[in-house]
Amino acid sequence: MSLYDITNPDLLNLHINGGWRPASDGARFDVSDPATGEVIASVASGSADDARAAVDAAAAAFPAWAATAPRARGEILRRAFELMIAYRDELAELIVRESGKAWSDAQGEVTYAAEFFRWFSEEAVRASGHVQTAPNGDKRILTILQPVGVSVLITPWNFPAAMATRKMGPALAAGCPVVLKPASDTPLTALALAVLMQEAGVPDGVVNVLPSRRSGEVADAMLGHPATRKLSFTGSTEVGRTLLELAARTVVNCSMELGGNAPFVVFADADLDAAVEGAMVAKMRNGGESCIAANRFIVEAGVAEDFASRLAAAMGALTVGPGMDRSSQVGPMINARAADDIAGMVEASVRAGASVLVGGQRPEGPGAYYPPTVLSGLSGDDPILGIEIFGPVAPVVAFDDEEQAVALANATPFGLAAYVYTGDLARALRVSERIDAGMVGVNRGFISDPAAPFGGVKQSGLGREGGHEGLLEFLEAKYIAVDW
Numbered sequence: 001m002s003l004y005d006i007t008n009p010d011l012l013n014l015h016i017n018g019g020w021r022p023a024s025d026g027a028r029f030d031v032s033d034p035a036t037g038e039v040i041a042s043v044a045s046g047s048a049d050d051a052r053a054a055v056d057a058a059a060a061a062f063p064a065w066a067a068t069a070p071r072a073r074g075e076i077l078r079r080a081f082e083l084m085i086a087y088r089d090e091l092a093e094l095i096v097r098e099s100g101k102a103w104s105d106a107q108g109e110v111t112y113a114a115e116f117f118r119w120f121s122e123e124a125v126r127a128s129g130h131v132q133t134a135p136n137g138d139k140r141i142l143t144i145l146q147p148v149g150v151s152v153l154i155t156p157w158n159f160p161a162a163m164a165t166r167k168m169g170p171a172l173a174a175g176c177p178v179v180l181k182p183a184s185d186t187p188l189t190a191l192a193l194a195v196l197m198q199e200a201g202v203p204d205g206v207v208n209v210l211p212s213r214r215s216g217e218v219a220d221a222m223l224g225h226p227a228t229r230k231l232s233f234t235g236s237t238e239v240g241r242t243l244l245e246l247a248a249r250t251v252v253n254c255s256m257e258l259g260g261n262a263p264f265v266v267f268a269d270a271d272l273d274a275a276v277e278g279a280m281v282a283k284m285r286n287g288g289e290s291c292i293a294a295n296r297f298i299v300e301a302g303v304a305e306d307f308a309s310r311l312a313a314a315m316g317a318l319t320v321g322p323g324m325d326r327s328s329q330v331g332p333m334i335n336a337r338a339a340d341d342i343a344g345m346v347e348a349s350v351r352a353g354a355s356v357l358v359g360g361q362r363p364e365g366p367g368a369y370y371p372p373t374v375l376s377g378l379s380g381d382d383p384i385l386g387i388e389i390f391g392p393v394a395p396v397v398a399f400d401d402e403e404q405a406v407a408l409a410n411a412t413p414f415g416l417a418a419y420v421y422t423g424d425l426a427r428a429l430r431v432s433e434r435i436d437a438g439m440v441g442v443n444r445g446f447i448s449d450p451a452a453p454f455g456g457v458k459q460s461g462l463g464r465e466g467g468h469e470g471l472l473e474f475l476e477a478k479y480i481a482v483d484w
Contacts, residue, residue, distance in 0.1 A: 003087040003199075004094065004192035006041055013044040014211065015194040017057035018204025024049045029213040031188060034100030034332040034368045035322035041098075043187050046212035048221035051179070054208040058150040058177035059227035061205030066147045066175040073173055074124035077117045080200040084114035084165075091192060095160055096323035098186045100332040100368065103323050105286050112448065113161035116466070119450040120169035123471045127174060134481075142480040147175035148253055149229030151474060152222045154243070155190070156235045157183035157334055158289045158390075164190055166454070166465050167232045168197075168207065174474035176230065177206045181218060185334055187211035216242075223247050230474060233257070234291070237414070237459050255463035255473045257291065257455060259388050260416030263409035264294035265431065267402075267422040268302045270443075275421040276310045278445030279394070282419050284318065284372065285446070287330050288392040289338075292417035292439070292447065296385050297396040298408045304398040308376040311394060312357035315372035322367070332368040333391055339368040342391040349375055349384040349395065359392070380408055388414070402431065409435045416456035419445060438464075 005011060013020040022028075027045040032038060046054075065073075084091065092106035101109070129144040151171045155163040164180055171178045182190035194209040212218045222228055223246040230253045233243050237259040247254050264282055266275045282294035299307045321328035333339040343362045350356060359373030372392040378385065384395050399405045409418060418437040422428050432440040438456040441447040448454065453464035463473050 003083070003090055004188075004195050006094070006188060011191060011195065012041055014046050014050055014054070015191060015207075015209040016050070016054045017208065018198065023047055029184060031098055031185070032335075033097055034334055035324070036366055037336070041188060043191075043211045045214060046210040046218055047214065048217050050212075051210060051218040051221035052225055054179040054210050055150055055152075055222055055225040055227050057205040057208055058179055061177045061203060062150060065177050065203065065206050068175065070125045070127065073175065074121040076201045077121035077124065077169060077172060080197060081114045081117035081121060083196050083200055084110060084117065087196070088114075091161060091189065093324070094188050094192055095186075096331070098188050099157060099160060100334060101286055101289075101323050102328050102331045103326045104329070105331070106323060109159055109162050109286075112450075113159070113165040115450045116162070116165040116169040119466070120173040120471065123170070123468060124173035126468065127471065127475055129477075139481050139483045142482055144478050144480065145475040146478055148474050148476050149176060150227045151176045151178045151230035151232060152228055153178050153180045154219065154231070154233045154235065155180065155182050157185040158286060158291075160186035160189035161193065163234050164193055166450070166470070168193075170465070170470040171230075171232070171474045172202070172206065174471055176474050177208075179208045179210055179222060181210050181212065181215070181222070184211065184213045184215065219243060220246055223252055224249065226250065228252055231255070232465075232473070240461070253476075255465070256461040257465060258416075258459060258461040259414055260291045260293070260456065260460055261295045261386070261388050261412040261414040262292055262417040262419065262437070263435065264297045264419040265405050265409055265421065266297070266299040266303065266307055267405070267424070267427065268300040269423040270421040271423065272303060272307055272310060274443065275307065276314055278419065278421065278441075278443070279311055280314050281445035282441070283394050284315070284330065284392060287333065289334065289390050293390070294394070294419055294445070295389055296408070297394055298399055298405055299396055300405070301398040301400055304396060305376070308357060308374060308396040311396070312374040315374050315392070315394065316358040318372050320369060320371055330372060330392060333370055334368065336368045338391065339370045342370045342389060342393060345384050345387055345389060346373060346375065346393060349378065349382055352379070352382050354378045354382060354384075354395065380411070386412065402427065406431060406434045413459045414456065415458040416460035417441070417447060
C-alpha cells in the first residue's frame with residue numbers, strides 16, 4: 001500500500017489543521033527532477049494568509065497537545081519511526097525524484113531521518129525539572145520544564161526528510177505543535193511526512209505543512225504572529241541573519257543551523273588509506289551537498305601529494321548518473337544554477353593556480369550534473385577555501401606544522417564541523433579542542449547521530465539539534481518559589 005500518491009492533486013496542497021487546502025489565492029509552483037529538468041508536480045504556494053492560518057491551527061492545538069501525557073506523545077513518535085522504516089523505499093524514491101540524490105544516499109537519509117523519531121520518542125518522558133533548597137533556607141526552588149509553544153520549522157532542500165524529522169521529533173516530544181515550511185525545491189517529502197504523521201496518530205493542527213515559493217512573505221507572517229514562540233531554521237547564514245532580524249521583533253526563541261566550511265585535517269602520521277576512506281564519506285555523502293561536508297582538505301606537506309593522488313583515484317572511480325539508476329553513486333546537483341556556481345568556483349581556483357587532478361568540467365546534456373573533482377596545489381588564500389562549495393569538489397592545501405594546520409582550519413567565520421586524522425591520540429584531542437567547530441570527527445568521516453548534539457559556533461548557528469540538548473531547545477524552564 002502506498003503512503004503518498006504524487007498524482008493525487010489534494011495531496012499537493014497545503015496541510016493545515018489536519019486537512020488539505022489550496023493556497024488562499026490559488027497560487028502554485030512546479031517541482032522539477034534535477035536529473036532531467038522535467039516537472040514532476042505542481043504544488044500549492046502558501047501565502048501570508050495561509051501562514052497565519054497555519055499558526056492559528058497550531059495555536060488552537062497547543063493546549064491539548066501540551067497536556068497530552070509524555071508517554072502518549074512518545075508512542076506517536078515511535079509509530080512514526082516504524083512507518084518511516086516500513087515506507088523507506090517509497091520515501092527514498094520521492095527524495096530522489098525531487099532532490100536528485102543517489103538512491104543509496106536517499107535510503108540512508110530515510111533511515112537516519114526515522115531515527116530522530118525513535119530517539120525523541122524515548123526523550124519525550126525525560127523533560128525533567130529539579131527541586132533544591134534556596135541557599136539562605138527561606139524556600140524551595142522548584143524548576144519545571146514546559147513546552148515553549150507554537151514552533152515554526154524552516155528546512156532546506158538537501159535532506160528533505162532528515163531536516164524535518166530532526167526538528168519535528170523534539171518539538172512534538174516536548175509538547176509543541178509545529179508549522180513546517182519546507183524548501184520549495186523539495187516540498188513533496190514534507191507533504192508525505194504530513195500523511196505519515198496523520199497515520200501515526202498526531203491530532204489535527206499539531207503538524208502543519210506549508211510549501212511556498214513566497215518564503216520571505218510567509219516567514220514574515222509566521223514570525224510576526226503573536227502565537228509563534230519558536231523558530232528552528234536550517235539553511236544559509238545569509239537567510240539566517242534575516243530570520244533573526246524578523247524574530248527579534250517579537251523576541252521569538254531561535255535555533256539556527258547555518259552555513260559551514262568544514263576543514264578535514266590530515267597529519268603525516270595518519271593512516272592514509274583510512275583518511276581517504278573517511279574523506280570520501282565526509283565529502284561525497286549526498287554528493288557534497290551537506291552542511292557538514294568536508295570543504296577544505298588541509299594535509300601535512302609530506303603526504304599532501306600522495307593523499308591528493310589517492311583521493312583523486314577514489315573520486316574518479318565514482319559513477320555519476322540519475323539517482324533512480326541504482327548503480328549511480330553521485331546524482332545531479334539540486335538545480336542547474338547550483339552546478340553553474342560550482343563550475344565557476346573551480347574555474348576561479350584554477351585561474352588562481354590550482355591544478356585539477358580529476359573532474360573539473362561540467363558535462364554537456366540534460367541534468368544538473370557536476371563531476372567529482374579534486375584540486376591540488378592551492379595556496380592558503382585561494383578563494384575556494386573561503387566558500388561553502390556544496391558540491392563534489394575537494395580542494396587540497398598543504399601545511400607545515402600543527403600551528404599552521406589549526407590556523408588554516410580556523411580561517412573562516414564558520415564553525416560547524418571539522419575532521420582530524422592522525423595516529424597520535426593526544427594530538428587529535430588537542431587539535432580538536434583548538435579548532436573552532438561545534439562538532440569534530442576524529443579518524444572518522446561520518447559524525448551525524450540523533451543521540452548527539454548537532455550544531456555549530458561562530459556564524460554557523462545557535463543551539464543544538466539531536467541528543468537531550470535537542471529536546472531542551474523546545475522547552476523553557478519555569479521557576480516556582482515555594483515554602484512547605
